[in-house]
Amino acid sequence: MNNKNLTGEVYYPSEEVINKSHIKDWDELNNRAKKDYQSFWAERADELHWFKKWDKVIDDSNKPFYKWYTGGKTNIVYNCLDIHVKTFRRNKLALIWEGENGDTKTFSYYALHRETCKFANVLKSMGVQKGDRVTIYMGRTPEIVIAMLACARIGAIHSVVYGGFSVESLSERIEDSNSKVLIVADGAYQRGKIVPLKQIADEALQRCGTVEHVLVVKRTGQEINMEFGRDMWYHELINLPIATQHCALEIMDAEDPLFILYTSGTTGKPKAILHTHGGYMVGVHSSLKYVFDIHEEDRYWCAADPGWITGHSYIVYGPLLNGTTSFMYEGAPNFPYPNRWWQMIEKYGINILYTAPTAIRGLMRFGESWVNRHDLSSLRLLGSVGEPINPEAWKWYYRVVGKEKCPIMDTWWQTETGMFMITPMPSVPLKPGSGTRPFPGIEMDVVDENGNSVKPNEEGFLIIKTPWPSMIRTVYKDPERLVQQYWSKYPGVYLTGDSARKDEDGYFWIIGRVDDVIKVSGYRLGTAEIESALVSHNTVAEAAAIGLPHEVKGNAIYAYVILRAGIEKTPTLIEELRQHVSHEVGPIAKPENIEFVDTLPKTRSGKIMRRVLKARALGQDPGNISTLEE
Ligand code: PRX
Numbered sequence: 341m342n343n344k345n346l347t348g349e350v351y352y353p354s355e356e357v358i359n360k361s362h363i364k365d366w367d368e369l370n371n372r373a374k375k376d377y378q379s380f381w382a383e384r385a386d387e388l389h390w391f392k393k394w395d396k397v398i399d400d401s402n403k404p405f406y407k408w409y410t411g412g413k414t415n416i417v418y419n420c421l422d423i424h425v426k427t428f429r430r431n432k433l434a435l436i437w438e439g440e441n442g443d444t445k446t447f448s449y450y451a452l453h454r455e456t457c458k459f460a461n462v463l464k465s466m467g468v469q470k471g472d473r474v475t476i477y478m479g480r481t482p483e484i485v486i487a488m489l490a491c492a493r494i495g496a497i498h499s500v501v502y503g504g505f506s507v508e509s510l511s512e513r514i515e516d517s518n519s520k521v522l523i524v525a526d527g528a529y530q531r532g533k534i535v536p537l538k539q540i541a542d543e544a545l546q547r548c549g550t551v552e553h554v555l556v557v558k559r560t561g562q563e564i565n566m567e568f569g570r571d572m573w574y575h576e577l578i579n580l581p582i583a584t585q586h587c588a589l590e591i592m593d594a595e596d597p598l599f600i601l602y603t604s605g606t607t608g609k610p611k612a613i614l615h616t617h618g619g620y621m622v623g624v625h626s627s628l629k630y631v632f633d634i635h636e637e638d639r640y641w642c643a644a645d646p647g648w649i650t651g652h653s654y655i656v657y658g659p660l661l662n663g664t665t666s667f668m669y670e671g672a673p674n675f676p677y678p679n680r681w682w683q684m685i686e687k688y689g690i691n692i693l694y695t696a697p698t699a700i701r702g703l704m705r706f707g708e709s710w711v712n713r714h715d716l717s718s719l720r721l722l723g724s725v726g727e728p729i730n731p732e733a734w735k736w737y738y739r740v741v742g743k744e745k746c747p748i749m750d751t752w753w754q755t756e757t758g759m760f761m762i763t764p765m766p767s768v769p770l771k772p773g774s775g776t777r778p779f780p781g782i783e784m785d786v787v788d789e790n791g792n793s794v795k796p797n798e799e800g801f802l803i804i805k806t807p808w809p810s811m812i813r814t815v816y817k818d819p820e821r822l823v824q825q826y827w828s829k830y831p832g833v834y835l836t837g838d839s840a841r842k843d844e845d846g847y848f849w850i851i852g853r854v855d856d857v858i859k860v861s862g863y864r865l866g867t868a869e870i871e872s873a874l875v876s877h878n879t880v881a882e883a884a885a886i887g888l889p890h891e892v893k894g895n896a897i898y899a900y901v902i903l904r905a906g907i908e909k910t911p912t913l914i915e916e917l918r919q920h921v922s923h924e925v926g927p928i929a930k931p932e933n934i935e936f937v938d939t940l941p942k943t944r945s946g947k948i949m950r951r952v953l954k955a956r957a958l959g960q961d962p963g964n965i966s967t968l969e970e
Contacts, residue, residue: 346845349731351738351770353747360720361633361766366780373780380781381809384626385409385618388419388661391591394618398807404827404834405814406807408619412594416621417493420660421453422589433665436639436688437482440529440671445482449663452486455578457587459490462577466553468521470495470590473600475519475551477510477541479503479528480670483557483574484646485656487523488599492617495590498599499612502647503528503537504863508873508924509610511544513602516817517612520552523574527560531675538564594618600816601649603755604866606825606837606855612816613649613755620653621661623759623810627779628658631749632692632721633766639718641667642694643681648863649755650725653810654694673699678706682714682741693741694723694749696862700733700741701892708740716741721766723749726862727894728850734772750775752850754836755864756826758810762848774847782808786842791830796844799851804834856950858887858895863928867950870897870931873924877917879907884940884948885931888957896932900940900953909936943967 358364373380378397385394394412424430430450437445447455468474474491476498478484484500491498499517501510503525514522524541527534538556542565545551556566557574566573577583598620600612628634640659644650659666667688673681681703685693703710722742724734729750738748752762752775761782762775770776778784785793786800794800811834815821829835839851853859856867867885874883882902887895901917903909914934922930941952944967955962 346769346771347843348771351747351772353767353769354745357745357747358767360635363630363633363765364767366765366768370777370780374783377781377806381408381622384781384809385412385622387629388414388621388625389423390414391418394594400807403832404823405819406811407595407813408616408807408809409594409622412618413591414594414618414621415493415495415589415592416598416617416657416661417456417489418589419621419625420489420657421449421456424449424660424663425453429663432663434660435482435485436665436667438667438669438684439481440532440669440675447482452489452660454585455486456489456493457585458578458583459486459574460493460587461583462555462580463490463496463521464494464587465582466521468494468496471597472496472521473517473519474498474521474523475510475514475517476500476523477503477505477537478523478525478557479530479535479537479559480645480668481525481528481557481559482668483525483559485668488646488652488656489660492598493587493589495592495596497597500599500601500647500652502645502926503535504645504647504928505926506923507540507543507547508876509869509926510541511547512609513612514544514551515548516602516609517600518550520550521555522551522553523555523557525557525559526564527562529560529671531672534560534562536562536564542567592617595813597813599652601652601755603649604857604864604869605821606857608866608868610866610869611818611821614813614816615758615810616813619809619811620758621657623808624653624658625661627759627763628654629662631751631760631763631765631779632694632723634659634662634664634692636663638691638720639665639667639689640692640694641669641685641688641690642723643669643673643699644694644696644725649753649758650694653758673703674706678703678710679713682711682716685716685719686714689718691718692721692723693719694725696726697724697729697733698727698861698893700724700729700737704733704736705892711740716743719743719746721749722746723751725751725753727859728852729773731772738772752848756812757804757808758812759808761804761808762850771847774843774849776847778848782806784848786840786848787830791833794841797841799839799841801829801854802836802838802840802848802850803830804836858885858897860887860895860897860928861893865897865925865929869925870899870921870929873921873929874899874901874917876924877920879903879913880917881905882940884950884953886950886954886957888932888954890932897929898957899931899934900937901934902938902940903936941965942969944969
């Protein structure tokens with residue numbers, strides 16, 4: 341595909357980029373993978389260590405509950421830490437961390453292995469065993485990485501809840517996962533303020549009854565409530581004699597669960613997506629290696645949060661599996677000044693930066709001079725994820741940040757896919773706004789209502805036609821939902837929930853979600869979560885939430901509320917309701933605006949027609965409204 345005959349605006353890779361990259365001929369690799377995807381994925385798995393090799397690459401005897409590398413024995417942590425500690429990488433930096441207040445910490449592979457083992461021993465001493473769920477609720481600090489690895493080392497299943505979520509979201513997730521242990525920080529720094537994580541957790545714990553032990557990491561140091569017999573300090577526990585730096589690793593079956601991660605779906609409450617040790621490990625290792633072209637000397641920065649899938653796959657597991665040096669930053673991109681990110685890229689000599697379009701658009705607003713006062717010549721590759729990147733932001737990122745020499749890897753994927761699915765590699769010609777084509781070994785298409793491929797440039801449903809190693813295994817405690825939500829619209833095909841088009845060169849262009857998921861600043865929220873928070877307020881009878889286009893956030897939340905009889909419609913109440921959503925779900929879910937209405941458009945069966953609300957707000961034609969109730 342390196343020919344010069346592509347349509348539209350195309351950015352071809354330089355000879356320098358191609359010469360450096362692991363995959364110089366994408367087409368050759370893709371053709372090989374297409375001919376025999378099982379051998380392709382077996383080769384990828386062979387790049388990692390297995391205690392016992394798998395018997396079968398894929399077991400599809402119970403579709404869509406696919407199994408990968410069956411019979412194989414491994415533990416992802418062995419490939420993340422133990423294997424490196426046996427080589428020169430024991431002294432290589434695994435993690436460089438900077439706090440928002442300027443604190444710094446670094447961990448060699450040796451140190452990260454030690455801290456993981458110490459904490460794993462603490463967890464064991466509390467009775468945590470293989471298969472137990474542990475909830476983690478923290479900001480972006482090294483301890484979140486250590487906590488995740490410690491769980492995985494002993495076979496416990498971690499359930500990380502993003503630190504930007506609040507009381508109800510946390511309590512719901514603890515309850516659903518039935519976690520007996522919660523690992524939390526006292527607080528997190530965000531734009532100079534403290535997010536009181538422990539206080540939020542205390543309130544959440546009053547609403548759910550499963551947690552027996554709370555381990556508290558001291559980060560912000562303010563006064564907090566420590567409940568006797570339940571709450572213990574992390575720094576005290578890891579200094580106890582039981583917390584030795586040797587902790588036997590649990591040998592896991594390839595298909596044993598590694599983690600669950602809650603995400604918003606088409607309907608109802610967030611659901612827990614389950615990923616496994618074997619297939620997930622292979623998917624994230626090879627996708628990061630080939631897409632971000634990891635080399636031994638690299639310093640890589642994924643600026644996401646570990647509490648989302650991007651952080652799980654490409655802050656924690658992917659970089660460690662590749663033995664690379666990863667950078668993590670605690671705070672906001674523009675605090676205290678809009679040059680904070682650029683300053684750190686210069687200070688640490690970052691080579692690869694992976695972030696979201698919303699961050700780029702947010703930083704773009706401050707102008708080029710903030711970027712240009714720093715030497716960003718260490719940068720070699722850039723990345724984007726979470727929502728479609730508009731060509732204007734792409735070009736700014738390419739020109740101002742990447743100085744027209746760093747290809748942008750626009751990676752399309754989901755919590756459910758675990759790894760990049762549509763993505764370029766550095767040697768692939770780019771078109772601003774397109775993630776190019778599926779990763780080798782993965783077949784995708786854009787289809788109409790009946791499942792037939794649409795013509796080039798026509799909009800349709802984005803689907804995945806082949807299984808892949810890091811695919812969602814099940815919805816925790818609700819396997820039927822896996823079948824219904826993803827595998828039932830078209831037989832044998834995975835439905836992504838996105839709409840897209842494919843151009844004449846086979847390049848994919850993502851349009852957006854076609855369900856009740858709203859992407860706000862790249863964060864995934866469900867209308868149901870926002871609506872249920874609103875109706876939990878004692879003045880609200882009914883509510884409907886929609887996403888409307890927003891210049892920086894991509895989408896912003898607008899809510900329509902029917903008040904209970906006799907309640908006065910005041911601006912103060914609007915503010916109170918916005919705060920209520922923030923308190924229950926999290927600041928990211930706070931509606932941009934709330935409008936009081938007397939009725940909501942509904943179908944005759946009582947379903948809210950959000951599509952009609954959206955069309956009205958945008959001054960557009962609502963389309964077919966034949967099912968609308970009078
Ligand atoms: O709509 C797509 C959008 O994010 C959704 C998945 O969200 P989540 O599970 O939170 O994972 C986000 C990070 C992987 C997708 O269904 N999305 C993700 N990446 C892109 C994207 N939309 C357009 N371009 C992308 N690169």
